[in-house]
Amino acid sequence: MRVGLFVTCLADLMRPSIGLATLKLLEQSGCEVVVPAAQTCCGQPGYNSGDRAGAQALARKVISEFDDCDYVVVPSGSCGGMIKTHYADLLSEFSDVKVKAEWLAARTWELTGFLVNVIGMKDVDANFNGTVTYHDSCAGLRELGVKQQPRELLSKIDGLTIKEMDGAEQCCGFGGTFAIKYGDISSRLADLKCDDVEKAEADALVLGDLGCMLNIEGRLRRRGDKHTKVLHIAEVLTGMSGRETE
Amino acid sequence: MHATSTQFKKVASQKLADPKLQATLANAKGRFVVARSDAVHDIDNFEEMREAAAQLRDHCLDNLDVYLEEWERKATAAGAIVHWAESAEQMNQLILDIARDNEVRKVIKSKSMLGEETGLNEYLENGGLEVRETDLGEYIVQQAKEHPSHIIAPATHKSKEDIAKLFAEKHDRPQLEDITELTHEAREILRPHFLDADMGISGANFLVAETGSTMIVTNEGNGRMTTTMPRVHVAITGIEKCIPTLEDLSLMLRVLTRSATGQPISNYLSVTTGPKRDGDTDGPEQFHVILVDVGRTRVLGSNLREALRCIRCGSCMNHCPVYQNVGGHAYGWVYPGPIGSVLTPAYVGVDKAIDLPNAATLCNQCGVACPVKIPLPDLMRKLREKQTELGLKSVWERAGLRTWTWVATRPVLYGLLTKVAVRFGKLAGGKDRLLHWLPFAGKEWTSERDLPAPSGKTFREIYAARARRDGEANVR
CATH class of the missing domain: 3.40.50.10700 (AF0625-like)
Structure with a gap:
């Protein structure tokens, strides 16, 4: 199964070991891990600060980057929650992108939820x-x-x-x-x-x-x-x- | 009530630095939370009741015109005199007119947050009436010339010692220590006022359309006396409080009292339908009800509509980590905590309460504890968007966010800048790998915290190097 890793900007900058450890866990679980090289931020800072347009631009970027993954795994409940529970609302004005956002949300998992509920890690x-x-x-x-x-x-x-x-x-x-x-x-x-x-x-x-x-x-x-x-x-x-x- | 919400940041800081208030808040913290949790776990279908209550409230709001008209018909038929008030001034004036028509001198009140909204006490006092709060907490804050800091526990910001001192001074009696004795003293002082008041003013927790009734929950019995003993009873209520049937009322009460105080039911439930009838032993000669808008219809037509589901239990503030630590007065208007952070900008003005929707971590401890499932963090976020639309956000915040988005949508530039930034960050972290001081907005972080320094390389560059080394095809 093809699993996209969304590292999150905070882990990318402040603590890359989290991204590397997540990568290792996914590889150990037998996933084919895809790491889009251009990934940056999920848009949450803008979304939560009232900058809807800025957040939409970043959400569109994330949606296109993980288009071809069976699952997307995020080592963060916050950024995972952003994609899974807020993207559809954030993009509600654009019905075509909203559909894609909902589809991405359905495939997105926080790391431990993925390991336990999808992989069934023993x-x-x-x-x-x-x-x-x-x-x-x-x-x-x-x-x-x-x-x-x-x-x-x-x-x-x-x-x-x-x-x-x-x-x-x-x-x-x-x-x-x-x-x-x-x-x-x-x-x-x-x-x-x-x-x-x-x-x-x-x-x-x-x-x-x-x-x-x-x-x-x-x-x-x-x-x-x-x-x-x-x-x-x-x-x-x-x-x-x-x-x-x- | 005049809103001072623009001062939130300053006042909140003062409250954090006030050791006496902090001790009182720490003492109160968790009491309601534990009580609610126990009450909710005592029954096995509370989540289903929450869902049903939320749906019922939405149904009421969707059909508000229908239910209000039905309520008015039934209430009038039962002998109540129904008034409608669009503004705070109109409501206050209506009550003053009713008082003058009936030669009222003394008014007793049971708790009404709507009365706080419209500044009713002050208005009536300026009109020459004597006004007595009879809810113990309201009585305390009235004596202290303060405002409530919580919607169901108005004096929760005051310690037992504060209250003992206040009573000794106001009642001109020796200072007491025991809470029961203090309560007895308040009762003794208040009792004669119940007996010689000409008018009782109450709020309403709900209006029941099928019977034309108003309904209040209280624990002290003061509500029952206020609504039955004086010869004129005036109930004031926001128009959003209308529900269809008594059956619906039973559902709402089950979620209300459990969420508010953790009680399966309050000590008193008073359902009032019309004035005293022939043959009744007690009850008022006249029963007036004022249905008040004061911003409700505006909110009904806005994207904050879900806030009107609110049944005023106070659970959101009890569960809010910010409220728990700064107390209710910092919010600067009638409703503190998460619901206040939505209602204050909605009723008073977005520009009059800029901090409130921002002064929340969006942790959603409020939303999951709300008996009618108001999505409070989502509503606060909508208000943040509104602030952006109206140009009320600070220049620095706008610039910071725009810059971040501009960079983060340009991955190559982002890669370069972050590479440089994390190297500087690592260097600045020094031997203990902590940043002890940051400039600009960062000062807010480092005044009482360190920031763990970045490790010196970004994940993206480490991963790219690894991929080059391994010749992996998965990098795009």
């Missing part, structure tokens, strides 16, 4: 010695229903124990441009999330969205926590953890 080829706690990112959870899938995959890893934290489903305060428009509110929400992370006393915080990762890790480090690792689920599932990977 074994995970990774080790992790320690405890992790999982943060449910808002769009993954509430737009795509991603909840059990990452936990199911993590539980297959030798040596890994999941310790649930309080408020795992509470927003971390990132919210895209919200984080740089209302910095103090955003930081406060991140701080409360850090309280829950620290109370869970896990070795690592694992999540499926880079926006939340940057926000929570950024606040953890500013608070002086240098030891709690903050990892993307794809990194944990491949053992390609952290920013060293290239």
Whole structure:
């Protein structure tokens, strides 16, 4: 099966290891992976900031880039949710493109949902010695229903124990441009999330969205926590953890 | 009520930095959330009821003219005097006229957010009437000369100590400590007002078309007394509150009280149909109902229509991470939290509340907790688009987004610029690979957070190099 990988601009720029780990997981699963070289951004920043025209231009670009894929996999609930639950609305004025948007939405999956619900992944080829706690990112959870899938995959890893934290489903305060428009509110929400992370006393915080990762890790480090690792689920599932990977 | 929503950003920052308020908010946080969650899980079909309630509300809005006319016919037949008011001024004046016609001096009120919208208390007081709020929370904020910070828990921003001090001062009695004692004192003070008030003003949670009734839910019993004890009762309500039948009312109540306070049913449910009849032992001699527009029909015809499904339970604010931390007053008008971020611009003006639809992470904790499934994040996004259309977005934001789109639709340029940017980013991250300071809007990020630095290469260039090396055909 031909699977398109949409890396997301944030992972492309800030943490390419997430893209590489996703690629590895898809290849391990026997997918023929296609990575459109011209891919950039899904258009969510514009869409959520009221710049509909700009978002439409980027959505059209994504739609054409993945035209010939059986599935499109995104290592982000946020960008995955954008394509799957918002593209049709974003392009509702253009009936021809809207049809294509709906078709793309039907084929698009967030990474862990794809691995569990489409691939039916049995074994995970990774080790992790320690405890992790999982943060449910808002769009993954509430737009795509991603909840059990990452936990199911993590539980297959030798040596890994999941310790649930309080408020795992509470927003971390990132919210895209919200984080740089209302910095103090955003930081406060991140701080409360850090309280829950620290109370869970896990070795690592694992999540499926880079926006939340940057926000929570950024606040953890500013608070002086240098030891709690903050990892993307794809990194944990491949053992390609952290920013060293290239 | 005069809106101060343009001050949101400044006021929210002050609220975050107010340790006393933060302690009070932290104490309240989660209480309603847990109560709702328990109440919802006590029954096995709450999601189906939400869906049915949402559909019912849409049906009501689609046929509002039909149901309002039916309601008016039935209410009039039952002896109610029905008035229609298009503006806040009209509603206030109608009530003042009714009061003057009946030589009213003292008015008692049970809670009405519509009354807050129209600034009713102030209007009546300026007209020479004495106005007493009788809902405990409303009574507290009235005594403190403040406004409600929550639609069902108006004084939730005040601590027990604040209230004890306020009561001691206003009631001229020794300061109490115990909540029960405080409540008893308020009851003792309020009771004589119930007995000698000439007019009672209530809101309405719903209008029931088939019976011509108004309906309120309360927990304190003050609503029952307000609607039955004074000789004149005036109910004020937004026109969107009309539902077809009593059967429909039972559905709405089941989702309303569970979503609001986590109660399977409120302590009091008062269904009022007409005034006192011959042979009735109590009830008002006159029963007036004012059906109020104040912006509703405008919203009905707009792309924010779904906001009119709202049944004022407060669940969206209880579940909102922003509301939980800045409290209700930061929003600057009657309705705080997510529904306020839609209704304030809709009723007061998009340009009068620029921050509100933007001051949300779009996490949708509100949307999934809404008993009538109002897609609050989608409505806030529509308002953001409206701001762009009206040229209300800041020049910097517009320029930033335009530049991003311009670059991101030009993959070669994007590739070059990002390559350079991530190398600088890595360099700036230094040994601990954290950016501690960013310029411009980035300051908002780094004032209380670091930014993990990029790793120095983009995924696209790593992948392209790998593909060249492996000679893979899959790169396009």
